[in-house]
Amino acid sequence: MTDDKDVLRDVWFGRIPTCFTLYQDEITEREAEPYYLLLPRISYLTLVTDKVKKHFQKVMRQEEVNEIWFEYEGTPLKWHYPIGLLFDLHASNTALPWSITVHFKNFPEKDLLHCHSKDVIEAHFMACIKEADALKHKSQVINEMQKKDHKQLWMGLQNDKFEQFWAINRKLMEYPPEDNGFRYIPFRIYQATTERPFIQKLFRPIASGGQLHTLGDLLKDVCPGAITPEDGEQKTQVMIHGIEPMLETPIQWLSEHMSYPDNFLHISIIPRPTD
Amino acid sequence: VSCGMAGEEDFFLEEKRFKQYCEDFVKRSQQIGDGWEWRISKDLGDGYLSKTHFQVRNRHIPPDLEEKNNDNTEQMLFAHVEEPLDDSQATGVCSTEEVVRYEYHVLYSSSYQVPVLYFRACFLDGRPLTLDEIWGSVHASYQDRLQDGPWDTITQQEHPILGQPFFVLHPCRTNQFISAVLGGSQEHHRHTNYIILWLSTVGPVVGLHLPLSYAKLAPEQSTDADL
Numbered sequence: 001m002t003d004d005k006d007v008l009r010d011v012w013f014g015r016i017p018t019c020f021t022l023y024q025d026e027i028t029e030r031e032a033e034p035y036y037l038l039l040p041r042i043s044y045l046t047l048v049t050d051k052v053k054k055h056f057q058k059v060m061r062q063e064e065v066n067e068i069w070f071e072y073e074g075t076p077l078k079w080h081y082p083i084g085l086l087f088d089l090h091a092s093n094t095a096l097p098w099s100i101t102v103h104f105k106n107f108p109e110k111d112l113l114h115c116h117s118k119d120v121i122e123a124h125f126m127a128c129i130k131e132a133d134a135l136k137h138k139s140q141v142i143n144e145m146q147k148k149d150h151k152q153l154w155m156g157l158q159n160d161k162f163e164q165f166w167a168i169n170r171k172l173m174e175y176p177p178e179d180n181g182f183r184y185i186p187f188r189i190y191q192a193t194t195e196r197p198f199i200q201k202l203f204r205p206i207a208s209g210g211q212l213h214t215l216g217d218l219l220k221d222v223c224p225g226a227i228t229p230e231d232g233e234q235k236t237q238v239m240i241h242g243i244e245p246m247l248e249t250p251i252q253w254l255s256e257h258m259s260y261p262d263n264f265l266h267i268s269i270i271p272r273p274t275d
Numbered sequence: 276v277s278c279g280m281a282g283e284e285d286f287f288l289e290e291k292r293f294k295q296y297c298e299d300f301v302k303r304s305q306q307i308g309d310g311w312e313w314r315i316s317k318d319l320g321d322g323y324l325s326k327t328h329f330q331v332r333n334r335h336i337p338p339d340l341e342e343k344n345n346d347n348t349e350q351m352l353f354a355h356v357e358e359p360l361d362d363s364q365a366t367g368v369c370s371t372e373e374v375v376r377y378e379y380h381v382l383y384s385s386s387y388q389v390p391v392l393y394f395r396a397c398f399l400d401g402r403p404l405t406l407d408e409i410w411g412s413v414h415a416s417y418q419d420r421l422q423d424g425p426w427d428t429i430t431q432q433e434h435p436i437l438g439q440p441f442f443v444l445h446p447c448r449t450n451q452f453i454s455a456v457l458g459g460s461q462e463h464h465r466h467t468n469y470i471i472l473w474l475s476t477v478g479p480v481v482g483l484h485l486p487l488s489y490a491k492l493a494p495e496q497s498t499d500a501d502l
Contacts, residue, residue, distance in 0.1 A: 078433070080433065109403050109440070110403075110439055110440070111439070111440070112440065113431050113432070113433065113440050114405075114406070114431060114440075123430065127430075131386045131387070134386050134387055135386050186386075194318060195318075195437070195438060196316065196318055196319070196435075196436055196437075196438065197433055197434075197435065197438035198435070199319070200385070200386075200435070201385060202385050
């Protein structure tokens, strides 16, 4: 039986082979070759694509280079969503490598947040962690930490340092011995077909009788339309980090072991492939 | 940096109460023609307050954020379109005025159990204002507050219902100042509308003003006596 801690490592070190191609209408001085990269599932596009930017800037004039943005099959990719979430939501049942198109012009103001510096990514990341702790611990754990601990969470993510990150993050995964779990579970459920970007609600991991709520319980409560009853044909997949966890899995366990570094469970509901 | 979150003595706003206060707020707004409406999301039935208005913005006097001594009270960066322009503007001393369309939304945060103010602004040609332009148009007396951040700060975030980029006034300290006002005796403040109180405090930071008429209206007789 695999140790639960191995799950933490598997989640952290997940990678998606990606091919970046420059958008054909971008003006170049010579032809731009595609650029291949293994993207960390747990990170953010604008945090890990400096090399991509440099590669394409080499064939472009300085004045043609504005804020970089990414698109997959016509859909602008939200850099503030973790990479693994973007892949699961938009491309999980397509052939690898993941083909992303790179743009430097016509930034889609109505779709994407701006990301002018790494500070913006850090601020977003820390805001998510704080919100997660507000749900789990009424912000008590995150507020007790020093500024250097907050910084260590960010540096661990930025530099891909599992141990450095988890030295601090483990505190955010603890709960008082008298409780059996967190106060509420930080989660977001995404479906590519809705205008609403995600569903997020208050959900307790432990029922009033003391039983552990499961992933299935969460889905039934929060988006009942997403999963069909057992006798019907299952038209959708419920995906976290590229896998379909069993619906019987306790949500408390999922929150502790399969959250992203921002401490949220980002869950995708996608159409089940028909082959 | 700590973001105060609570003990039982703090005043938290439950979602049902939020909706009740919003309903009351919209009624009052309709009575005085202030333009607020309640929008319901079709899929989940949750909703938010919404108001759109147009403001004249003086484009060529961006206040220098470093000049803290600069008294900008003469240079009203926000002027309602109906107000007469003062002489200096009429004679073109300050140059181009542009009309900006502001959209304000009040949503409920279940994570922090407070209302949150979302807004966006664009020129009439559709070009959105940048974060710098938004910062620049904040009244000078609030700029210190924002610069010291992150307690009160404006960031760009995804609107949780519409999925589009909006600017957001960070809700971190909301509970502390609300508690300070409402915390004393809830009985005493039975008829205070939390939304009016909150919006009249945070709104002006981003150019949103509530006419005093909101305070003068007598609370309507309601079956929800606990409001």
